[in-house]
């Protein structure tokens with residue numbers, strides 16, 4: 636099997652590349668390195684330094700004829716989407732349309748798209764399900780949602796097969812503090828620099844933190860399952876920011892300074908994804924709980940700081 640991972644030099648993409656390689660799958664990467672790092676790629680993996688909006692994508696796919704394309708390349712900075720909605724839409728919407736069109740032309744058997752819980756906005760429900768309304772509250776949420784419709788229409792018009800994976804807050808080694816869902820990466824970055832952690836509001840806002848290796852496992856499962864389905868990938872467990880601080884405190888050993896600041900306008904209060912459909916469609920369950928995942932992430936971050 637031959638695979639291409641867009642955004643393969645990024646946080647989640649690079650873990651996926653490692654896992655595909657370990658399975659003996661021939662894997663190549665498309666990445667413009669805007670936030671990615673070629674050092675994250677295992678030696679020997681071909682990196683096509685290319686923008687997903689470029690015409691070159693079609694030529695590459697027609698030449699390489701991959702069986703499956705994992706689409707992770709994106710503008711992932713929510714704040715940037717607010718300050719420059721055009722640039723965000725250009726990469727996430729127009730870039731995806733260009734890529735998916737090229738996939739259809741190159742007779743790719745399946746595209747697996749990294750979508751996001753940002754498509755829901757602030758639903759005020761304790762557990763979100765795939766058929767809940769999508770009401771994004773950021774331009775990033777819109778630009779992650781629109782490609783889902785492109786995939787459905789490309790399937791209708793060209794028969795291109797797909798699975799849409801809507802991730803909860805992904806965390807793990809190599810995450811940049813700037814990307815989506817970056818609270819773990821932000822806290823670890825500040826810990827390394829000896830800076831206090833900043834908690835907004837009462838710290839009782841909750842997130843569903845899913846470890847990157849579990850997200851990779853869902854992508855691998857989607858190669859052969861979940862055709863034409865939209866599936867949430869999360870732990871279905873709510874973790875408050877205060878609890879996250881406590882867990883980090885336990886790992887760090889010495890007391891961590893915490894600064895309290897007023898609640899930020901526009902922040903989602905609670906976000907937790909049901910994973911019943913992930914089990915039903917992909918046979919997927921999370922292997923890592925927060926304690927295990929945070930320990931490996933903490934150890935990685937502190938090692939790289941040395």
Ligand SMILES: NC(=O)c1ccc[n+]([C@@H]2O[C@H](COP(=O)([O-])OP(=O)(O)OC[C@H]3O[C@@H](n4cnc5c(N)ncnc54)[C@H](O)[C@@H]3O)[C@@H](O)[C@H]2O)c1
Nearest residue numbers: 642645646647667668669670671686687708709751805816
């Ligand atoms: N991290 C999360 O919590 C999370 C949650 C939900 C969804 N996602 C989605 O997962 C995917 C990967 O996110 P990540 O956290 O690994 O971010 P990341 O920034 O580490 O990875 C994105 C990669 O895409 C590349 N890229 C950006 N624009 C490009 C372009 N125009 N052409 C080619 N390559 C380009 C970057 O260089 C980078 O390597 C994204 O699609 C993101 O929307 C992430």
